[in-house]
Amino acid sequence: MLIELEHVTKVYNQGLANEVTALREVSLRIDDNSMVCLRGASGSGKSTLLSIIGCVFQPTSGRVAIAGKQLSRLPDRFLTLHRRRYIGFIFQNFNILPALSVEENIMLPLVPLGMRPMVMREKAAVLMERFGISHRRRFPAGQISGGELQRTAIARALVNDPPLILADEPTAHLDSRLSHEFMDFMADLKAAGKTIVITSHDALVTEHKAVDRVIDIRDGRIHVS
Amino acid sequence: MFLDSWSIALVICGLVVFFMMGFAARSAVRVLLYWDPDSDSGRQIKLENEIWLTSTLVECALGVQILSLTVFVLAADHFSGAIVGAMCATGSLLANDFGVPALTVKIGGVFLYGFWIVLHQLDIRSERYPLVRLKYIYLLTLLPLLVLDLSLGMMYIAGLEPDIITSCCAVVFGEAVGGGTNLFAGFSHFLSLLLLYGSTALLFILGGLLLAWRRIGLVVVFGGVWLWFFLLALVVITTLFSSYVYAMPFHKCPFCILKPEYYYIGFAIYGLLFTGAHLGMSVAVTEPLRQVVGLEEVTERFQRRATLWSLVLLALFTAVSSWHYLRYLLLGGQG
Amino acid sequence: MSVLARHLNILDHTLSSLWRRRLKNLSVLLVFAGVIFLIASFQLVTRALTETAEQALVAAPEITIQKMSAGRQVAVPLAYSEKLSGIFGIRRVVPRVWGYYFDEVSGANYTVLGLERDRMPASGQLDLVLDQGESPAPGRSGAALIGRSVQQGLERKGGSLLSLFRPDLSMVSFTVAGVFKEETDILTNDLIVLDIDDARDLFLVPEDVATDLCVYVANQREVPTIAKKIADALPDTRVVTRAQIRKTYQVVFGWRSGFASVCLLTALAAFVIFAWDKASGLSPEERREISILKLLGWETRDILAIRLWEGILVAGLAFVLGCTLAYIHVAFFGASLFRPVMVGWSVISPSLRLAPTVQLSQFLLIFCFSVLPYMAATVIPAWSCASVPAESALGGV
Ligand SMILES: Nc1ncnc2c1ncn2[C@@H]1O[C@H](COP(=O)(O)OP(=O)(O)O)[C@@H](O)[C@H]1O
Ligand SMILES: [Mg+2]
Numbered sequence: 001m002l003i004e005l006e007h008v009t010k011v012y013n014q015g016l017a018n019e020v021t022a023l024r025e026v027s028l029r030i031d032d033n034s035m036v037c038l039r040g041a042s043g044s045g046k047s048t049l050l051s052i053i054g055c056v057f058q059p060t061s062g063r064v065a066i067a068g069k070q071l072s073r074l075p076d077r078f079l080t081l082h083r084r085r086y087i088g089f090i091f092q093n094f095n096i097l098p099a100l101s102v103e104e105n106i107m108l109p110l111v112p113l114g115m116r117p118m119v120m121r122e123k124a125a126v127l128m129e130r131f132g133i134s135h136r137r138r139f140p141a142g143q144i145s146g147g148e149l150q151r152t153a154i155a156r157a158l159v160n161d162p163p164l165i166l167a168d169e170p171t172a173h174l175d176s177r178l179s180h181e182f183m184d185f186m187a188d189l190k191a192a193g194k195t196i197v198i199t200s201h202d203a204l205v206t207e208h209k210a211v212d213r214v215i216d217i218r219d220g221r222i223h224v225s
Numbered sequence: 226m227f228l229d230s231w232s233i234a235l236v237i238c239g240l241v242v243f244f245m246m247g248f249a250a251r252s253a254v255r256v257l258l259y260w261d262p263d264s265d266s267g268r269q270i271k272l273e274n275e276i277w278l279t280s281t282l283v284e285c286a287l288g289v290q291i292l293s294l295t296v297f298v299l300a301a302d303h304f305s306g307a308i309v310g311a312m313c314a315t316g317s318l319l320a321n322d323f324g325v326p327a328l329t330v331k332i333g334g335v336f337l338y339g340f341w342i343v344l345h346q347l348d349i350r351s352e353r354y355p356l357v358r359l360k361y362i363y364l365l366t367l368l369p370l371l372v373l374d375l376s377l378g379m380m381y382i383a384g385l386e387p388d389i390i391t392s393c394c395a396v397v398f399g400e401a402v403g404g405g406t407n408l409f410a411g412f413s414h415f416l417s418l419l420l421l422y423g424s425t426a427l428l429f430i431l432g433g434l435l436l437a438w439r440r441i442g443l444v445v446v447f448g449g450v451w452l453w454f455f456l457l458a459l460v461v462i463t464t465l466f467s468s469y470v471y472a473m474p475f476h477k478c479p480f481c482i483l484k485p486e487y488y489y490i491g492f493a494i495y496g497l498l499f500t501g502a503h504l505g506m507s508v509a510v511t512e513p514l515r516q517v518v519g520l521e522e523v524t525e526r527f528q529r530r531a532t533l534w535s536l537v538l539l540a541l542f543t544a545v546s547s548w549h550y551l552r553y554l555l556l557g558g559q560g
Numbered sequence: 561m562s563v564l565a566r567h568l569n570i571l572d573h574t575l576s577s578l579w580r581r582r583l584k585n586l587s588v589l590l591v592f593a594g595v596i597f598l599i600a601s602f603q604l605v606t607r608a609l610t611e612t613a614e615q616a617l618v619a620a621p622e623i624t625i626q627k628m629s630a631g632r633q634v635a636v637p638l639a640y641s642e643k644l645s646g647i648f649g650i651r652r653v654v655p656r657v658w659g660y661y662f663d664e665v666s667g668a669n670y671t672v673l674g675l676e677r678d679r680m681p682a683s684g685q686l687d688l689v690l691d692q693g694e695s696p697a698p699g700r701s702g703a704a705l706i707g708r709s710v711q712q713g714l715e716r717k718g719g720s721l722l723s724l725f726r727p728d729l730s731m732v733s734f735t736v737a738g739v740f741k742e743e744t745d746i747l748t749n750d751l752i753v754l755d756i757d758d759a760r761d762l763f764l765v766p767e768d769v770a771t772d773l774c775v776y777v778a779n780q781r782e783v784p785t786i787a788k789k790i791a792d793a794l795p796d797t798r799v800v801t802r803a804q805i806r807k808t809y810q811v812v813f814g815w816r817s818g819f820a821s822v823c824l825l826t827a828l829a830a831f832v833i834f835a836w837d838k839a840s841g842l843s844p845e846e847r848r849e850i851s852i853l854k855l856l857g858w859e860t861r862d863i864l865a866i867r868l869w870e871g872i873l874v875a876g877l878a879f880v881l882g883c884t885l886a887y888i889h890v891a892f893f894g895a896s897l898f899r900p901v902m903v904g905w906s907v908i909s910p911s912l913r914l915a916p917t918v919q920l921s922q923f924l925l926i927f928c929f930s931v932l933p934y935m936a937a938t939v940i941p942a943w944s945c946a947s948v949p950a951e952s953a954l955g956g957v
Contacts, residue, residue, distance in 0.1 A: 085857075114565035241936045245936060
């Protein structure tokens with residue numbers, strides 16, 4: 001999954017008193033089947049950049065293309081359609097819905113695709129098996145351990161089989177054993193042909209052997225190291 | 226007659242449609258003023274979201290409009306009990322000058338809201354939303370119709386005096402009953418049947434041709450014939466088919482077939498006719514969109530599907546509407 | 561990826577999310593069902609009353625002739641019926657003597673109806689509406705058919721003879737030949753049917769007049785024409801056709817139910833505001849849930865569909881619940897909650913049994929009165945919920 005950004009700028013609340021320029025003229029190219037780490041202090045614009053790559057919103061100016069498809073200036077709806085086909089998200093706090101069961105959480109991205117419930121269950125079952133959480137299938141996600149939560153989040157990001165995985169500070173709330181485990185999962189995914197972008201300032205992540213490239217961000221600008 | 230339950234229901238329907246379309250129009254104005262696809266500003270995001278509000282509102286308004294049409298006819302039927310001389314809905318609709326125009330405008334509303342939804346469905350398939358402006362200008366032009374609909378309905382109810390003498394449908398549509406005015410006098414059975422089944426056959430031929438070999442002229446003719454067929458079918462249902470449903474030669478009423486006594490067959494007949502006609506006409510209405518960049522393929526696919534479905538509905542309509550007539554021919558009116 | 565499958569999935573999700581928030585939703589459901597219950601009860605009551613009146617009218621004469629003098633109804637000379645003999649289409653003209661009788665002992669007001677039963681076409685049907693006994697032979701004097709409240713008054717007094725007083729306070733007694741059924745209470749509850757000569761005797765009405773004349777017509781279609789001819793032939797009379805009575809009933813009932821509906825609309829308005837409020841308030845968890853769903857690839861219209869399905873399910877359930885309860889209320893409890901409100905009707909018949917018929921159009925009406933405003937009130941809040949942006953679940957903790 002080739003990602004190209006050209007002169008991408010993002011200004012929040014443009015024209016208002018609380019205007020913030022989160023990204024300035026960022027140009028970036030991420031190769032297919034690579035694992036890239038975005039590193040920077042808090043507030044430097046990592047999440048913003050990841051959101052633009054992840055089609056959550058539009059840049060204020062500049063061009064974004066993913067796998068050759070121009071995404072800038074696309075209405076919100078088509079960004080969403082693109083996102084749900086090509087991108088799997090793993091969030092900092094995992095964003096698991098605590099009231100739903102583990103299985104339901106994993107199936108969430110499939111629901112609006114109009115897949116048959118049988119097919120959805122099957123896909124979820126395969127992933128739960130792979131990440132060793134099958135025994136937690138019917139548990140409300142609010143009642144499982146941190147490690148299981150993390151695996152649920154990864155399983156959910158993979159359920160629609162996206163070629164691009166984006167993870168926003170995934171290890172921020174994990175101990176080092178779980179962080180290692182997470183990075184090993186990511187390494188497996190890379191081996192399976194996925195493109196992976198992780199934001200982190202955790203050395204455990206940036207120093208991992210599977211990471212191809214570390215990109216430093218400071219005040220919304222890229223610093224090549 | 227404002228204090229009758231049916232009147233109040235009609236007014237509620239009218240107000241609900243008005244309220245929904247009013248809100249949709251508010252979005253329309255904002256979209257027309259501020260739409261800027263090249264911006265990522267909060268306002269543009271909001272406007273993109275408002276597209277879903279308007280489309281949901283118009284879809285709901287269409288639903289309520291269909292409901293309101295049904296309520297209008299049933300209300301007229303109910304009023305006939307209170308109006309001297311009126312024995313069914315026809316009589317009460319003719320009780321003052323606003324009944325028939327109100328009905329016509331309501332039917333028009335169903336079609337026009339339907340076309341808007343077709344436009345919308347096509348528009349959201351293209352990444353540039355090429356029809357945004359057209360769609361919302363169209364929405365704004367519907368406003369006068371909306372006001373007309375509401376006010377005609379109100380004036381109709383206001384003008385209903387319980388002791389006005391009106392005619393009953395046996396006089397209006399019947400053939401020469403005591404010299405009463407006959408709306409469709411001079412239409413012989415044979416001629417109207419010939420016209421109806423002729424048009425049906427024509428539609429099938431045109432539709433088949435369209436599916437195999439499409440030409441712009443053909444598309445327009447197809448839509449036009451559907452419009453003609455729609456009006457013709459209304460007349461033939463009224464003057465001919467209905468009396469076979471009632472099994473009474475002088476009871477010719479387009480509304481009584483909606484009643485439970487006749488197993489609500491009218492809802493099936495009109496439902497098929499309206500949907501079929503709407504799809505058939507949409508084929509012609511959407512023809513200009515094939516010139517719009519980004520919509521060529523989508524429109525073509527829609528037109529093919531609409532053509533096919535309109536023919537399916539036409540076949541069903543022909544079967545259901547002719548059923549009582551055929552049974553009469555075959556069984557000689559027994560059973 | 562079909563539209564239907566997508567909606568089924570979303571519906572499934574909606575059901576489980578409704579269940580998760582069952583307490584919040586239950587409150588809306590119950591309040592809404594209550595409003596629908598009120599509206600539906602009222603519709604069913606009016607409908608049942610109209611229908612009962614309609615049934616009663618079937619046996620009424622096609623045309624009634626009353627003599628008017630100085631704007632008031634006075635006795636009709638029997639000689640008038642001869643003046644009608646020239647009009648074709650009249651089957652029969654039958655005099656009636658009737659009036660109101662105030663019973664001082666029980667404080668009740670009875671309707672006394674004196675009929676020439678042997679000459680009335682539908683008199684055989686009288687037996688059909690009798691609960692006990694049978695109608696006396698025509699012309700037999702001293703026998704009465706009475707309604708149930710008359711019978712109850714009689715039982716309280718403990719006699720078996722019905723004793724009534726003439727205007728000069730002399731007493732006449734009648735044997736009770738039969739009692740009317742409960743089903744016809746709306747008309748027969750306070751009725752005493754006598755032979756016409758007995759009624760004359762009771763009210764001291766002279767031999768050559770009657771209260772009104774009933775005209776029976778052979779062909780229904782000719783009724784308006786004949787009515788007009790009668791009015792021409794007898795200029796000092798008021799000619800009332802059955803159709804006119806029916807229309808008057810309808811206008812009165814329609815007006816009443818309409819007026820009551822307007823009152824009920826106030827309850828509805830309150831509910832709509834409540835629904836709007838409930839639908840537009842989003843708790844932080846709900847907001848977070850929506851933006852997570854959006855991040856996971858749900859479109860605005862998918863979220864909107866959840867919300868609309870929620871509305872449809874709640875409204876549909878409330879509708880079924882409200883209508884069922886209303887039917888039970890009207891059919892089995894005689895609309896007892898409305899007794900104090902229905903002043904006019906409750907005086908007519910204190911223990912009226914109502915048998916509402918179920919008609920689709922009735923429910924359409926109730927639907928328009930309840931579900932429609934609710935939908936209108938929830939669409940816009942539903943959308944504003946659905947437009948929570950995806951990115952609000954991103955980033956910080
Ligand atoms: N939705 C938003 N509205 C306004 N400002 C924002 C928003 N999201 C982020 N910001 C600002 O943009 C800058 C970059 O934020 P972010 O991309 O979240 O950084 P990081 O993920 O590196 O911590 C910060 O100054 C932050 O306050
Ligand atoms: Mg961040």
